[in-house]
Amino acid sequence: MNILEVILKINPNAKASVIDNDINQITWYEDTTPISKADIEAQFPAVELDNAMKELRAKRDRLIAETDYLALSDQTLSAEMSTYRQALRDITNGITTVEQANNVTWPTKP
DSSP: OOOHHHHHOTTTTOOOEEEGGGOEEEEEEEEEOOOOOHHHTTHHHHHHHHHHHHHHHHHEEEEEETTGGGGSSSSSHHHHHHHHHHHHHTTTTTTTTTHHTTOOOOOOOH
C-alpha cells in the first residue's frame, strides 16, 4: 500500500512526503492540513480496490484490443466473438471487493 496514494485519494491537493512508505513518517507541506493516521488507514481498502480494478480494466482493455480488428466495418463479427467482447466489457460489473477483482472468471476467446 502506497501511503502517499492514500493521502491523495483523501485530499488530491495535499502536499506531503512519506519516508519509506511509513505512516509514522509523513511530512506535510504548504499549509496542508494533516490527515490523521486513522483516516489514512480507513482508506486502505478503497485504494486497494481502486488498484485491483485498474489492473482488471487494463487486462480487459488489452483483451478487447486484441480482437478490435475483427470489429472493423469490413469484417463480419461472429456471434461468439460479439458475445466474448460484450462479456469482457461487462467483466467489471458488480465487483465491490479486491477478492472479486482478483478472482474474475475470464470468458474464453472463441
